[in-house]
Amino acid sequence: MIAHAETVPSGRNPLVKFILRWLLTTNHKEIGTLYLSLSFLLFFIGGAMALTFRAELAQPGLQLMGADFYNQMVTLHGLVMVFGAVMPAFVGLANWMIPLQIGASDMALPRLNNFSFWIMPFAFGLLLSSLFMPGGAPNFGWTFYAPLSTTYGPPSTDFMILGIHMMGISSILGAINIIVTIFNLRAPGMTLMKMPMFVWTWLITAFLLIMAMPVLAGVVTMMLTDRHFGTSFFEASGGGDPLIFQHVFWFFGHPEVYIMILPGFGIASEIIPVFARKRIFGYTSMVWATGSIAILSFVVWGHHMFATGMPLATELWFMYATMVIAIPTGVKVFNWVATMWGGSMTFETPMLFALGFVVMFTIGGLSGLMLAIAPVDFQYHDTFFVVAHIHYVLYPGAIFATMAAVYYWIPKWTGNMYDERLGKIHFWTAVIALNLTFFPMHFVGLAGMPRRIADYALPFTGLNTFATAGAFLLGLTQLLFLYIVIKTVRGGPKATDQVWEGAKGLEWTVPSPAPLHTFEVPPKVD
Amino acid sequence: MNSQIINEVITVQLAIKRFFVRSRSYGAWAILISLLSTTVLAQGWDMRPGVTEMSQHLRTLHHISLWVCIVVGAVVFGAMFYTIFAHRRSKNPIPATWHHSTKVEIVWTIIPTLILVGMAIPATKALIEIEDNSDADLTILVTGSQWKWHYQYLEAGIGFYSNMSTPLEQINNTEAKGEHYLLEVDNHLVIPTNQKVRFLTSSDDVIHSWWVPDFAVKQDALPGFINEAWTRVPEPGTYRGQCTELCGMNHAYMPIVVDVLPEDEFESWLEDQRIALESMGEAAIAARSRDWSMEELMPIGEDTYLSNCATCHQPDGSGQGITYPAMTGSAVVNGPIENHISTILNGVAGTEMQAWGPQLSDLEIAAVITYERNSLGNETGEVIQPLTIFNSR
């Protein structure tokens, strides 16, 4: 029924065969692996960029690079991490796990799936090639505000625009595929309200993607026409307004931050019940909370713009709406704790990462609540306090959730157990390094250090040196993760089909490693 | 460390001591918290109290939400760590089977809602006050341009540019860094105490943001639009801030320094500025009424070049890639003089090369052009006179 790897003609040179197999594959598991591998690669590239500018920030003064190169590193770090590390990682997990969790034999649109993936390496090739162009890479921050990115942007900005268009197409197609799969290919008996939380959160994320990504495409297109075709969307001298850029960007941007966290919510909601050996608390309210977070995420974008001179009434609206989001977010956290309560818990690596996720995401959510208080945001805005916030929600948030998922499902993917001792070392070193890196950023921001500066005043020195040391440690711990993953792929104790004692759900009924084709006959769910 | 912070440290320690005496079993925690909060306050890691009523009020709001977060965090993490401890498999081999409780879920939706309403009320009041820009005593137009601030006193009709004065040697680590490294400028903004000063912010090029933490004023400066903010400073003093919106290469290098003077001193400062403005006019007339020699112009040109041009085009004129072209051997510098003059007077649209006409005097521009044409590896031998510049404006 479905075109797959075996259709590659035989009798060719093994390298060609290998390339064709991965280039032409329409199998959801192989495509999932491709996404995860690309994300892993880009995670290290983005991380290397972060270490580059953190090294510059170790001491005041310019030691290692010019301020312009510093800005290029900051910009590419943000773009690569958001669009290259976090998003493809979640799409990779969706590819692997959604069909397995709903009892489908593959994604609904396998060729589209192949196309969605193979756009990505080219998109990032374009983006990263900008480093080698005259004038350098984009240097205006991952939010690429006009007119810094339009009138004043380096020539390579056009490559970024094209790259973003391509990633956008990939994300939209991927999202459509996920929605179609979930709506049409669920095993008989699996009603919507019986779906695993990971599937639910991805379904909602996919809707966020098809609503938000076209807006991003719109804003970069407006940039392109402002840059080259004489329009003035963002140019006051031509009747435009630079703030339109920010409104459109953040109309995409805030849903985007939830795109980067909802699948993480789903992962935590999968793992915690398994290791607590107790059903998830308040499944229905978890689904509703996720849905309301998603809807609210479209009406709060102005909280990124309190200092831009919006009228009072608008500021009040965005302040209240943002505060309201904290309520469903709180419900999720409380439900996770209630799931643990009275359970019979063990703390294998996936559980550790899931708990680390809950604790540190909560810290990020709480600083988000502080940022939502508009009058005080005038003091926090565009300082390192915001940098601390975004890294608490994204690193121990999105990234830890992904790592939890990898430890949790890798025995199913490879048939091998990972090294539990190394996994625990990875977790604890990462938690310590992460807090050493990002916690001081709260303080240095409150003390008054703006973000995105290559050089800073003397009172900020101590905390910055500290954060830089933490960042390098954090980089090292992720090399350990790479080692653990490679080691598990190559071998290790054989995993059982169920893998985890408390695991329920369809993905644990197929053999480990999961064969290329599963559920060709749909299972029955009751 | 200022006295306010010391006072706060003492208050916090006293409170903690009282707590400690009352409940011995919490002693270890009390000591830990006391150590932590003492470090945070003593190191100045908390939000700065600032000097205005508003900045201090916002700090109070900050502390309220901080404490809400700490308490919520303590409850949630407390429950979590308790359950991690108490409901481990070794302690609790048989898991409970409940998984739902509408009552509990309603409670933990309503309590946060109430807390949020409690936080929103003072926040709303503060925001209304911040946005009330009416009845100002003095209005200053603050215009950002890459990478300096331009201050104009609209009622008094005076204005000046304010450039960072930290020398390049300190940035490049060849010289020891001064106390106010990166937070020092040539011309300070001056405002009076106790008057409501309204800042109008705008920009000549990209978006900048004018922030003085001690006033709790942060307002974006948008090209083509004007925003408003205000402050009222009770205490004289010197206050420092920075641009807080990424505005290109030298974003880290556009600081703000504000001198707050008692009202009478401010008046006499204003008067001095008016006189200075007049004498500048006279100096300009004097400058363009005579011929200047190359020897006279070159040192003036070098100073002007180093303080305005060198950040982009580099002190030796080598430039930085295609974005900041080299002066050495440049077609403009070695080409027709009119073109060179108009490039400097009017800038190059759509690039970071700004119009220097409004910022520099005829003499300075004549000198810097002479310098560029006869230094940095160029040798045209031409001398440009202030009068030529005056006529090209």
Ligand code: HEM
């Ligand atoms: C309770 C939930 C949250 C609230 C109330 C909240 C609130 C805010 C506010 C008010 C800002 C703007 C701060 C400023 O620029 O002055 C902000 C920035 C940001 N938040 Fe959140 N946030 C929440 C959760 C999240 C989550 C879940 C994520 C991502 C996974 C996230 C990612 C970000 C990012 C990336 C920025 C900075 C964007 C930039 O300027 O570069 N936030 N948040």
Ligand SMILES: [Cu+2]
């Ligand atoms: Cu947001």
